[in-house]
Amino acid sequence: xxxxxxxxxxxxxxxxxxxxxxxxxxxxxILIMEYAVNLFLIMLGYRIGGKAPIVGTEDMAGAxxxxxxxxxxxxxxxxxxxxxxxxxxxxxxxxxxxISICIRTYEKYGTFDITQIRRLKG
Amino acid sequence: xxxxxxxxxxxxxxxAFLLPIFxxxxxxxxxxxxxxxxxxxxxxxxxxxxxxxxxxxxxxPIPLGINLVLDGLxxxxxxxxxxxxxxxMLFSVRYMEQYTAKAKYLSLFLLMVAGxxxxxxxxxxxxxxxxLEIASLASYAxxxxxxxxxxxxxxxxxxVMGSIGSTFVLFAVALVYGNTGTLNMxxxxxxxxxxxxxxxxxxxxxxxxxxFGLKAALVPFHAWLPDAHPSAPAPISAMLSGIIIKTxxxxxxxxxVFNVFGVSASxxxxxxxxxxxSMVAGAFLAIGQWDFKRLLAYSSISQLGYVVVGIGxxxxxxxxxxxxxxxxxxxxxxxxxxxxxxxxxxxxxLTSGSVQMSTGTRQLKQMGGLAETMPVTRxxxxxxxxxxxxxxxFSGFWSKLILVWAAxxxxxxxxxxxxxxxxxxxxxxxxxxQRYVFLGELPEDGQQTREHxxxxxxxxxxxxxxxxxxxxxxxxxxxxxxILDPAVKVLTDGLSYSSDVIQIAGKV
Numbered sequence: 001x002x003x004x005x006x007x008x009x010x011x012x013x014x015x016x017x018x019x020x021x022x023x024x025x026x027x028x029x030i031l032i033m034e035y036a037v038n039l040f041l042i043m044l045g046y047r048i049g050g051k052a053p054i055v056g057t058e059d060m061a062g063a064x065x066x067x068x069x070x071x072x073x074x075x076x077x078x079x080x081x082x083x084x085x086x087x088x089x090x091x092x093x094x095x096x097x098x099i100s101i102c103i104r105t106y107e108k109y110g111t112f113d114i115t116q117i118r119r120l121k122g
Numbered sequence: 123x124x125x126x127x128x129x130x131x132x133x134x135x136x137x138a139f140l141l142p143i144f145x146x147x148x149x150x151x152x153x154x155x156x157x158x159x160x161x162x163x164x165x166x167x168x169x170x171x172x173x174x175x176x177x178x179x180x181x182x183p184i185p186l187g188i189n190l191v192l193d194g195l196x197x198x199x200x201x202x203x204x205x206x207x208x209x210x211m212l213f214s215v216r217y218m219e220q221y222t223a224k225a226k227y228l229s230l231f232l233l234m235v236a237g238x239x240x241x242x243x244x245x246x247x248x249x250x251x252x253x254l255e256i257a258s259l260a261s262y263a264x265x266x267x268x269x270x271x272x273x274x275x276x277x278x279x280x281x282v283m284g285s286i287g288s289t290f291v292l293f294a295v296a297l298v299y300g301n302t303g304t305l306n307m308x309x310x311x312x313x314x315x316x317x318x319x320x321x322x323x324x325x326x327x328x329x330x331x332x333x334f335g336l337k338a339a340l341v342p343f344h345a346w347l348p349d350a351h352p353s354a355p356a357p358i359s360a361m362l363s364g365i366i367i368k369t370x371x372x373x374x375x376x377x378x379v380f381n382v383f384g385v386s387a388s389x390x391x392x393x394x395x396x397x398x399x400s401m402v403a404g405a406f407l408a409i410g411q412w413d414f415k416r417l418l419a420y421s422s423i424s425q426l427g428y429v430v431v432g433i434g435x436x437x438x439x440x441x442x443x444x445x446x447x448x449x450x451x452x453x454x455x456x457x458x459x460x461x462x463x464x465x466x467x468x469x470x471x472l473t474s475g476s477v478q479m480s481t482g483t484r485q486l487k488q489m490g491g492l493a494e495t496m497p498v499t500r501x502x503x504x505x506x507x508x509x510x511x512x513x514x515x516f517s518g519f520w521s522k523l524i525l526v527w528a529a530x531x532x533x534x535x536x537x538x539x540x541x542x543x544x545x546x547x548x549x550x551x552x553x554x555x556q557r558y559v560f561l562g563e564l565p566e567d568g569q570q571t572r573e574h575x576x577x578x579x580x581x582x583x584x585x586x587x588x589x590x591x592x593x594x595x596x597x598x599x600x601x602x603x604x605i606l607d608p609a610v611k612v613l614t615d616g617l618s619y620s621s622d623v624i625q626i627a628g629k630v
Binding site for chain 1: 259281295305
């Protein structure tokens with residue numbers, strides 16, 4: 001259910017990026033898509049009522065070096081969080097570049113409307 | 123002695139961050155350093171041929187850590203990247219004097235090279251996405267480098283399409299992780315072999331094809347390419363058309379489809395359909411163009427279609443359990459066409475830059491008679507055109523011949539017919555270029571045109587020689603066995619990629 005909402009958010013972003021005429025709105029659409037994917041990644045690893053995946057002595061099963069089953073089943077998967085951090089940094093970089101291109105375009109054309117920015121054709 | 127794989131990423135990355143320090147006064151030093159970086163990469167790429175190696179970053183054993191994998195396909199692509207980037211860098215020495223902020227240009231260029239090398243070496247699917255974004259972000263900035271009306275508009279278009287493609291890829295990576303619980307490509311392949319495709323993974327495969335298809339500018343996704351490629355400075359157009367669309371698009375697609383998911387008949391058909399549509403549509407659109415670089419850009423779409431048709435046909439034959447020899451032949455044709463196209467299309471873009479620098483225009487109708495004043499550009503451009511059309515001694519002929527032969531042997535006569543037909547369209551396109559640019563009367567204001575800069579000429583002559591010499595890659599058996607065959611084998615063996623990587627990593 002939550003995954004479906006996440007996918008809905010992704011589609012809203014895609015719709016926004018494809019149909020809007022204003023450059024800044026297109027950028028916002030792309031950002032919504034990226035956030036939807038980030039949210040999806042976080043949800044993949046999340047467990048309701050889960051705890052931080054830090055191993056303490058009480059989490060070891062018996063004397064062996066195996067982790068206890070309780071720990072494995074209740075801890076949150078840390079890997080997607082690392083992925084999301086990387087993805088956020090990348091999307092920050094691309095956002096900065098996109099917005100600076102928008103600003104330079106506005107200086108040249110005096111508008112954000114992509115239907116009026118049409119020097120290239122064919 | 124094995125080559126430590128991270129140097130392929132580390133050299134351009136370190137140089138890229140070093141260059142802006144030189145600032146305005148140290149422009150000469152920065153140029154020399156950047157050229158040294160690309161040339162050393164070329165040497166390393168040549169040295170890496172015929173080796174296979176798995177490097178575990180930070181000594182974390184796979185699948186816990188990130189790994190870099192060098193196999194036949196990676197070293198083929200590394201070679202192509204380093205040849206094109208060395209030539210384009212040499213060309214930039216003189217060409218980029220027209221622009222300000224040369225040091226920034228050089229560092230963006232090297233960032234792009236670092237990203238591409240990372241993409242072809244990465245054995246980890248999330249890392250592949252990260253390197254893909256590094257290369258793409260640098261290329262968006264380079265398309266906008268002139269900061270004029272057209273450049274900004276093209277860069278915005280490119281960036282929007284590229285970002286949507288990257289988001290698709292990231293979404294697919296998330297789905298794959300959710301379904302298999304690992305990010306290492308070898309282990310993902312193993313998990314998929316074990317459990318089969320479920321709807322989530324099928325959806326992820328669809329997203330991968332759409333995402334990489336956007337980067338490769340296959341026809342339904344091609345709208346950005348004819349704007350972005352001509353707007354960039356000429357050496358960057360050469361990089362974009364020559365190698366970026368192939369590494370970020372075709373290589374990544376082939377790797378994911380063949381080695382991770384395993385090719386199926388429907389995917390083979392899909393790739394072949396995308397390739398055929400790109401071939402035909404790109405060729406028709408290119409014939410009508412009067413802008414030199416725009417014509418070349420449309421022709422890139424068409425030529426990339428050949429590569430995808432070869433790979434798709436090979437995949438289809440494998441999936442139907444057909445004769446593996448014809449499958450290898452089709453893939454050989456596709457991959458050989460990939461490196462051929464990298465060389466001659468970048469050469470064509472460099473000659474177009476040279477012409478543009480002399481005449482100040484890209485419109486074919488305003489040029490003419492340049493054969494007298496620019497002999498070197500004329501000869502190199504003719505060599506590249508002959509190669510792309512497929513005239514016998516040149517490299518393009520062999521790759522097209524192999525593709526046609528493979529299609530006929532596999533019983534796809536109509537595919538062979540379309541390949542030959544598109545070659546004829548390509549002939550028309552490049553006769554038009556020769557006729558309007560180099561033959562005919564010199565226009566009145568064209569008396570002053572002349573060749574510029576020995577470095578630009580050296581880059582063009584280097585690539586023109588390669589256009590001729592590359593035919594040796596298929597004719598001489600020992601060269602083919604060392605360079606092309608291992609790359610073909612990676613794709614035809616498909617899912618054994620996974621066990622190979624795990625086995626090699628275990629040995630180290």
